[in-house]
Amino acid sequence: MSDIDLIIQRLELRGHRVTQSRRRVLDAVLAQPAHFTVDDVLRATRAPRRRQPPVGRATAFRTIRLLLDLNVLCRILLDDGTLHYRLSTRGHHHHLVCRDCGRVEDFTQCDVEPLVRELAEAMEYDIDAHWLEVYGRCRACRQPTKEPARVR
Amino acid sequence: MSDIDLIIQRLELRGHRVTQSRRRVLDAVLAQPAHFTVDDVLRATRAPRRRQPPVGRATAFRTIRLLLDLNVLCRILLDDGTLHYRLSTRGHHHHLVCRDCGRVEDFTQCDVEPLVRELAEAMEYDIDAHWLEVYGRCRACRQPTKEPARVR
DNA sequence: TGACAACTGATACTAGGTCTCACTACACTG
DNA sequence: CAGTGTAGTGAGACCTAGTATCAGTTGTCA
Ligand SMILES: [Mn+2]
Ligand SMILES: [Mn+2]
Ligand SMILES: [Zn+2]
Ligand SMILES: [Zn+2]
Numbered sequence: 308m309s310d311i312d313l314i315i316q317r318l319e320l321r322g323h324r325v326t327q328s329r330r331r332v333l334d335a336v337l338a339q340p341a342h343f344t345v346d347d348v349l350r351a352t353r354a355p356r357r358r359q360p361p362v363g364r365a366t367a368f369r370t371i372r373l374l375l376d377l378n379v380l381c382r383i384l385l386d387d388g389t390l391h392y393r394l395s396t397r398g399h400h401h402h403l404v405c406r407d408c409g410r411v412e413d414f415t416q417c418d419v420e421p422l423v424r425e426l427a428e429a430m431e432y433d434i435d436a437h438w439l440e441v442y443g444r445c446r447a448c449r450q451p452t453k454e455p456a457r458v459r
Numbered sequence: 460m461s462d463i464d465l466i467i468q469r470l471e472l473r474g475h476r477v478t479q480s481r482r483r484v485l486d487a488v489l490a491q492p493a494h495f496t497v498d499d500v501l502r503a504t505r506a507p508r509r510r511q512p513p514v515g516r517a518t519a520f521r522t523i524r525l526l527l528d529l530n531v532l533c534r535i536l537l538d539d540g541t542l543h544y545r546l547s548t549r550g551h552h553h554h555l556v557c558r559d560c561g562r563v564e565d566f567t568q569c570d571v572e573p574l575v576r577e578l579a580e581a582m583e584y585d586i587d588a589h590w591l592e593v594y595g596r597c598r599a600c601r602q603p604t605k606e607p608a609r610v611r
Numbered sequence: 612t613g614a615c616a617a618c619t620g621a622t623a624c625t626a627g628g629t630c631t632c633a634c635t636a637c638a639c640t641g
Numbered sequence: 642c643a644g645t646g647t648a649g650t651g652a653g654a655c656c657t658a659g660t661a662t663c664a665g666t667t668g669t670c671a
Contacts, residue, residue, distance in 0.1 A: 324617060324668055345658075363620035368659060384536075386588060390658080403582055412582055422571060423593060430555055430564055434595035436538060441575060443586035476637055476648060497627075515651035520628060542627085 310337055310394075314379050321377065328362045332370040341411050342383050342391035345371050383411060386442045401439045407448035462489055462546075466531050473529065480514045484522040493563050494535050494543035497523050535563060538594045553591040559600035 335351035381395035487503035505513040533547035
């Protein structure tokens with residue numbers, strides 16, 4: 308079963324309609340590089356070679372929000388402060404982002420849970436959420452010899 | 460030496476002029492609760508009891524940015540995704556935010572450094588930055604008996 | 612096949628922030 | 642203490658990333 312069918316299945320399972328507009332947004336999302344903004348997606352639905360009509364801006368935002376709720380997408384906080392979106396199947400996880408090529412690694416293992424528990428104890432807080440993003444340069448981008456393939 | 464004098468000293472040290480507008484923004488910043496937005500500060504410079512003229516919006520944003528560069532302020536990412544500002548003397552640190560009363564604890568100890576180093580090794584990344592915010596409820600806010608003092 | 616709710620998209624609006632540019636006021640120089 | 646050049650200011654336009662409104666459309670199910 309293809310990616311798009313799996314996502315459509317998840318939509319239907321939650322009682323959401325699978326409309327033409329949502330299909331168009333999904334197509335555009337699946338055609339994106341490692342991560343993207345909502346306007347990247349919107350622009351993609353407007354790409355000249357697409358014969359289908361473009362979706363409205365509100366619908367693009369609404370659909371991305373829906374996909375976020377369904378855990379089809381996750382959000383990445385880039386180091387410049389902008390939020391990007393990315394396909395994701397997992398639940399809670401973190402990102403390691405290469406600031407040169409934009410590559411992203413998800414990580415759940417090597418986790419901050421023990422650290423957070425320790426903090427909870429020390430501060431007497433009841434901790435229920437955290438946000439962690441890590442920035443650096445991947446191996447390929449440190450290689451001075453070959454030009455790194457820009458992931459986005 | 461008062462807080463404001465220390466900040467002014469830091470401004471002068473870096474070759475910035477200490478203007479009336481900057482003083483007004485500083486006054487407003489020092490009068491804020493635990494954390495605040497730029498518009499909170501802007502509103503404060505416009506408070507009716509202040510006899511001084513209010514600062515322009517662009518100047519408020521420029522001054523906050525400058526104070527951020529001088530490490531007089533730090534940014535806090537709230538769990539609703541909004542950015543707030545907060546007085547800070549330290550360099551790199553993280554925040555533990557109570558989502559009920561808005562109280563914030565800075566933490567540097569109990570750090571993520573080892574975790575980040577481990578990640579760097581495993582992923583072969585050259586890591587140079589990270590962002591961590593933790594959300595929960597402080598002890599006072601878990602106390603059902605007394606109404607918690609809302610910090611902001 | 613119709614009814615009805617879910618969905619759409621144009622458009623207005625918001626928050627948070629930057630840019631431009633003519634004007635002002637610091638702070639040093641003599 | 643006056644003169645001068647540059648840093649800083651503020652009005653306002655503009656920008657990005659969204660949300661709200663609402664009349665019209667479409668998908669679903671009886
Ligand atoms: Mn992810
Ligand atoms: Mn802080
Ligand atoms: Zn890279
Ligand atoms: Zn609290």
